Structures are given as C-alpha cells and as structure tokens.
Amino acid sequence: MSTLLAIRDLDLTLGSKPPVRLLRRVSLQVEPGQIVGLVGESGAGKTMVSRVVLGIAPANARVTHGSVAFAARDITHLSEAQRRPLLGREIAFIPQNPMTALNPVERIGPQITDVLRMHLDLGRTDAQDRALALLREVHLREPQRILRQHPHELSGGMRQRVLIAIAFACKPKLVIADEPTTALDVTVQKQILQLIRELQRNSGTAILFITHDLGVVAKLCDHVVVMHGGRVLESAAAARLFENPTHAYTRALFAATPRFDRPADELKPIPAALTQQLNEEARVLDARDA
C-alpha cells in the first residue's frame, strides 16, 4: 500500500517583511493504519503541521516550499472548495479542548449527524441511527439522551468522547489528534487514550497524534517524529527511538520527561546550550533557504 500522508520539505512562512518561518523543510509520513506521534516542546510547530494538512493555517501564512500529499494526491494548494470533500470524510480531527470545540447553542445530535448527512448522504433517520451507534462505540451511556443534550450538559470527558465519535463518524483514512487529552483530568486521559487505541484497532484508521507526552507516545505510537523550532530533528520507529535516540535533543527530551521508574528529582530540564545551538542551526538553514 502507498503512503497515506506524505509531507515533503514543507516550509510555512508568515507575512513578508520580514517573513517569519514557522516550518522549516518539514518531512513526515504516515502509512495507512499507522499511529505516528508528533512530539516536541511548546512552539515546535506541531499544530502548524496539522493546520497545513487540514487547510486551516493562519490567513497570512503561506506554504513557500514543499508539498503535502494525501493518498497519492497533492493537496498542498487545494482551494477551500476542493479540500472540503476530504475534511471530515477522509481526514478528520480531534481537537485539544473539548470544552470549547462543540457548538454551544446546538444539540449534540445534529453535531454528529451533520457530517454523516453531508459526506455519506444519509437520510435523517439513518444518520440518527448511525449517531446512536457511534455514541455506543465511544462508550457513552444513554446515547438517546445525549443526542438531545447541549454541550454544557456534558463533562469534559464526555464531550471528548463525542468529538471522537464525530472524528470517526465517516470512517476516515486519517485522524489528526492535537493533544486530545491535555485538557482532561489524569484518570480521564487514560480512558480517552484507550478509546482512541480501541477505535483505531477496529477501524484501521491511521492517526497523527500530536503530544508533549513521551509516555503516551511510547504506549500508543508505531512511529515518532520529533520537532523543535519548526523542523524535524529525528524520525524513527517508536521502538528504535526509545531504545536508541540518536539526536541529542531527543535524548534531552527523554531526560526531561517524568517516568514511573525514575524519581522526579532526576528530571533534567532541556539544556539552554542545546536550545541555543538548535536556534543557531535554524538561522543557518534560513540563510541557506532564503
């Protein structure tokens, strides 16, 4: 099977005078059915990568180099109208904050059935039945009732389950999850991760999983991409990466991550010298590519 998502040498530039480079020759691939973890500190550009794929990059940002291909089709410069049939249908999205991602004035029901009716051409009752089944698949009790409720009547965990149901509704080929658990309680985080894993196994959907949390990556992902300062520093199979990280930054990231087998006081912050060196490298790259 061919690669599902292939990002090649992607540059994203903000404004023009002076231009700010948000992504620097980013390349990454997601194979069908694979879970790829995208990790890095805050500001690394993880969200920007996903926004380019989804066609929702900031209005003044432009792709100035490279390409994004989905299912062997170049989608880098699709117009809004051309991209729309893919969104919610082939590529779906699980947002970071379930508290703000649902339309507060609309009941849950229509927020699930809309994609089914739009993309799968289901009738009202078919869509309704499918929505009920989806709510059961994400293990929400009393799905009938939830369909009639408004978002504010559900807890954060329940809302994230609804959002996951929406993402998986049309059996997409790729789901992009941008830190889907950071806004949730620790106990709920585990359940949500389990749920994503379960749905992924059942559907064979590929997932691009964006996170800070290397522990989650270790448990969930087949492949890991490490980003810093808008560029990819290391990309490797998860097992290989955890056994033998090659990039100094990856090792520093590991050392900065709490683990159950290591007391918290052994945590080392990422060395300032390393960050400085990476920033210096980025400047050199920018000079080369300008």
Added chain:
Amino acid sequence: MSANYILRRLFWAIPTLIGVAILVFVLVRVVPGDPIAMMLPPGATAEDVGRLRALYGLDAPIPKQFVAWMGDVLRGNFGTSISLREGVVRLVMSRLPATLELVIVAVAVACAFAALAAVGAVYFRGRWPELVVDGLSGLVLAIPDFLWGLLFVLVLGVLLPVLPISGRIDPTLDFNPATGFYLAEALLRLRWDAFADLMKHILLPALALALPLAAALTRVLKGSLIDAMNQDYVTLVRVKGYSRARILWRVALRNALIPTVTLTGVQFSFLIGGTVLIEYIFSYPGIGNLAIAAVNQRDLPLIQGLVLTFAVLFILTNLLVDMAYSILNPRVRQS
C-alpha cells in the same frame, strides 16, 4: 425561562408603573398650559373656566386628584379625553394596533437588514463589501430616525412621489377590517390588494425607524460574528467540511446573536420612543401621533393614559428582549 420568572418580572413592573404614573401626573400639572383654557372659545368668563375645572376635577389639590385618578385607574377607568371627549382606553386601544404593526415591521426590517449586512461583511472580510457595510452603517448611525423620516418625505414624497407619505391605508379602498391590526388581517384574509396598499404606507415610516436600529445591530452583530468565527467550534466545523456560507449562517450567526441581543436590547426600546415623531411626520394614526395631539391640547387624562401605555410597551419590550436572549442561550434556558 420559566413562567414563574415572567410572572415575577411582570409583578415588579407594577412599582415602576406607579412611579411613572406619579411622575407624569405631577409633571403635566406643574408645566405651564391649561387644558381648560384651550377648550374654551376666546372671551369665556372666569366663571366658565371654574365650572369646567370642577367638572374635570382639576380644582382639587394635586395629591387628592392623584388619589382619585389612581382609584379609577385601578378599576380600569382611565377617564375621558378632554379634547376628543372619548374614553381614554377606547382611544388608546383603537390606535395601539397601528403602532404595534409599525414597530413590528420596523424591527423585522432592521433585523433582516442587519443580518444580511453583517453576514455579508464578514463573508467578504477585507474586501469592498465590508468597507461598504462599515461606511454605510457609520453614516446611517449618525442620522436619527426623525431626520430619515423628513428626508423620505422630502425625497420620496415631494421630489419623486412613488410611495405614499401619509396615512395608513388608502381610504377609498374597500377594506373593512374587524380589528385594528390591518396588516395582519389583510394577510389572514388573503386580501393582497389591501396588503400591498398597507405595506406601501408603512414602508417609509418603518424604514425611518428601522435604519438607525439596523445600523446599530449591524455593527454589534458584525463584531460578534468575527468573534464567533475565531472560536474553536468554528474551527471544528471547518475541518468537518462546512462551507464558509454554511458556517456563517448556521453556526456563527446563532452564537453571535447572544451578545448582540445583550448589547442592543436597549435600542429596541428606543425604537418605541421613536414612533412618536415618526408617526407625526407621516400622519400615521398610531398612539405616537395621538400623544402629540394630546400634548398640544394639554389633554391631561389622555397624556396620562398614553404615557402609561408607552411605559407598558417599554417594559414588555425589555421582557421580550430578555426572553429572546434566554431562548438563544441554552445555558440560561435550562437554569
């Protein structure tokens, strides 16, 4: 919003109305101008004036007059108009439907204008339609309703007479409504000829009232729409594959209406106040026009009855605005 809440609101309107009643009662008696003097032909004797004063109970001290009037009012008797010699309640009730129809048409026009303009401006954000909407709403906002009225009368009535500029209906038309709600009746009885004529008459006064409200609504709604477009729930529907138009009409607009109603609620009350001058300018037979006549004639019972009617309209408008808010906002609705 519960029935209980509405009843409570209506109950608390009573002290407000009593306050308004006292205020207007005292004011119309303190300001210069004598209703009796206006009624009598020149050369009437002081004796005649005194007899009439006693007849209308105007010779007693003000507190005593007030108690007598209030007692009558509580029994539903608002007295008799001095100048028109007809019951105040009957007079007001015969004119009120015309004003209500005018207000409803004006509000509907304003809301429709504002929704189209604001959604259009946000849809074409940063391009010329947005500039047109911003410019026009600023201009319209700077001109008050009565000036629009005078302008319409001048331009459309005198220079370019395509629409009637006075009255409510063509008196030669064979239309005999059973109620005062002519427009509603014409619509229900499918009398399209009467409906068209009524619409022609109501259009200019309604437009004059609607324009400033429409401009204010457009401004606030546009800002709220822009806010809504930056929310996470809009990002989500974007990646669900919604078109821009669908996002604006189906998602952003419903959310933007909530702050818009909060911020513009008071403007709807202003519109009620605006009817007085607009009805006068267009000789439209509503309670606003009646109020001007009543003031001209120092018709104390009628003024009092009309001011109370306006106060009730203000209170009901505020209640309706609050109800609209709670219907739009599911969080409030359920608590």
